[in-house]
Amino acid sequence: MRKYALLPFNFITILNHEILINExxxxxxTPIGTVQKILSHSISDEDLYKTLVSNFFVTEEILPSLLDIYASRLRTKKGFLDDKTSLHIFVLTLRCNQNCIYCQASSQEETSKHCSMSLEDMTASVQMMFHSPSPNLTMEFQxxxxxxxxxxxxxxxxxAEEIxxxxxxxxTYVLCTNCRKLSDDMLELCKQYNILISTSLDGPSYIHNKNRGREDSYEKTIAGINKARAVLGNEFVSALMTTSELALDYPKEIVDEYVSDGFNGIFLRALNPYGLAAQNEDWKRYNQRFISFYKTAVDYIIEINKHGIFFREEYASIILRKMLTPYTTGFVDLQSPAGTINSVIVYNYDGYVYASDESRMLAEIHDYSFRLGKVTDKYEDVxxxxxxxxMGKIWANEALAGxxxxxxxxxxxxxxxxxxxTQGDMYGFRPTSxxxxxxKAIIEYLFSLxxxxxxxxxxxFRRWVK
Ligand code: SF4
Incomplete structure (x- = not known):
């Protein structure tokens, strides 16, 4: 019987294998039955035993020296906390020149009044941003x-430049734009300050135009992307898609659109239950259809890569970076403690500060639960x-039931x-979440692959996480 102590790990069973995962x-x-053998100290496979020791699943040494190495690796994994709040979102206005069917930001007509940030609030917001101790500050304009x-x-x-x-x-500056009206002045400003353009492209014209509520939306977006690329360079222009109900039927066509437009990746993004999107009646069905859509699209993307084309799915790449590298990702939706406030903050057009982009969207439907204060308040109070x-009591999944x-x-x-x-409770109830x-479906799917x-x-996958 081998002598060792267990270090914290857990396991899932996938396709008749046990996947052991540590903290x-x-x-x-490993083969089925491995966990039982580890627990009963009866592992006969020498290679497996060495792997368990070298990967911090079991320990033969006295704990303190080993724990130092373990702690240092854990610190690296949680490195996003060292960076503090680095993503600062400035919601400049609700005015918009599109009518997206699932608009999550409760946008208003282009000519609407009283729904844009004042210059004074912008100044106060930038001043507040600099109170964040982060060495990297990203100003994202939304x-x-x-x-x-x-x-x-x-x-x-x-x-910001003056301060x-x-x-x-x-x-770092990011402009989230639909690219409909990228004026020469706007692109000149982008060039001057190296502003990155993040646009929205939902797929081929028959999907994009339907989603975006205008017949010429696709043509305008593609023209805007090309114009921005010509002025700024390809690397300054990226695109995001939102998976509407219609899009769920076209996973391959959407991927093909991104490939033919010269992008080297796609973020397959599910709808969020805010704004107009909240009117979707059957979220459970949507969620299940999205999971199937996602798997079909990723399978297809893998096939594309097998033909020598580098093209990655961004959400999978973030998860795979956590699986295959020792590093942190900085992606706010998959953080524990949560990205809200710790990594991202929102200065809204109305002069209030919110915990996240989703928090300000909730405010548009009169739910002010995540309003932190005003841009003119003291940094500490916000x-x-x-x-x-x-929120701090329930934002680490290491401490949440489930x-x-x-x-x-x-x-x-x-x-x-x-x-x-979605559940009326910040804590949440995982069995119906x-x-x-x-x-869970996406992570287990990646493991199954x-x-x-x-x-x-x-x-x-290793090329995707580089
Ligand atoms: S949200 Fe679900 S999948 Fe994620 S850690 Fe919690 S129980 Fe696991």
């Missing part, structure tokens, strides 16, 4: 359609106030805002 996200694929407020963008950036002469942070404290014992929690994240909006169902087709998919 660092390392995993070992709406409505933020390019309708070019003066506000310019003012925000100039204010930064003293503060010396690494500043970032460490009563709402933040309440998640704490979940074998795949290290790849997943806590999402108090989503659980509040749709976000849990989706994440590795178990069943490891030789074929792992070289592709």
């Amino acid at each position: 660092l996200g390392d995993f070992i694929i 709406g409505g359609e933020p390019s309708l407020e070019i003066d506000l963008i310019r003012h925000g950036i100039e204010t 930064n002469k003293e503060k010396n942070r690494k500043l 970032f460490c106030g009563s709402v933040a404290k309440r 998640c704490s014992s979940c074998p795949i929690k290290v790849y997943c994240g806590a999402d108090p805002v989503r659980h509040h909006s 749709l976000v849990c169902e989706k994440n 590795i178990v069943e087709r490891g030789d074929e998919v792992l070289p592709i």
Whole structure:
């Protein structure tokens, strides 16, 4: 009988294998019955035993020295906490020049009044951003359609650049735009400050135009993407898609569209239950259809890669980075403690600060649960106030019922805002949680690919996480 002690790990059974997963996200694929052998100290396979020791599943040494190494690797995995709040979203306006059928931001007509941020609030928001201790600050401009407020963008950036002469942070700017009206002035500003363009492209014209509520939307978006690429370079332009009900029937066509438009990846993004999208009546059915859509699309993307084309699915890449590398990802939706406040904050057009993008969307349907304060308030009162404290009690899945014992929690994240909006309770109830169902299905699906087709998919996955 071997002498060793167990370190914390859990396991799931997939395709007649036991996948052992430790707290660092390392995993070992083993035959059925392995866990029982580990527990009864009866492992006869020498190679497996060495793997268990070297990957922190069992320990032969006295704990303190081993724990130092373990702790340092865990610190690396939670490295996003060192960076503090680095993503600062500025919702400039609700005005928009599109009518997306699932608009999650409760947008208003282009000509609407009183739904844009004032210059004073922009100044105060930028000042508050610099109170964050993060060495990297990203200013992301959102709406409505933020390019309708070019003066506000310019003012925000100039204010940030001025303050930064003293503060010396690494500043990154992102413009989330539908690309309908990318004026020369706007692109000149983008060129001047290296602003990254993040646009929305839902797939071929018959999907994009239907989703976006205008017949010429696809043509305008593609033209805007090409114009931005010509001025800024391809690497400055990325696109996101949102999976409407219609899109669920076209996984391959959507991927083909992204490939033919010259993108090297796609983020297959499910609808969020906010804004107009909240009117979807059957979220459970949507969730299940989305999971099938996702798997079909990823299977297809793998086939494309097998033909020598580098093209990755971004959500899978984030999860795979957690599985296959020792590093942190910084992706706010899959963090524990949650990305809200810790990594992202929102300065809204109305002068209030919210815990996340989803939080401000809830405010548009008169749910102010995640309103942290005003942009003119003290930084400490906003970032460490009563709402933040309440959320802080339930934003780590290591401490949540259901998640704490979940074998795949290290790849997943806590999402108090989503659980509040879908279950009426920030804590959430995992057996009926749709976000849990989706994440679990996707993570287990990636494992099933590795178990069943490891030789074929792992070289592709390793390229995705570089
Ligand atoms: S949300 Fe679900 S999949 Fe994610 S850690 Fe919690 S129980 Fe596991």
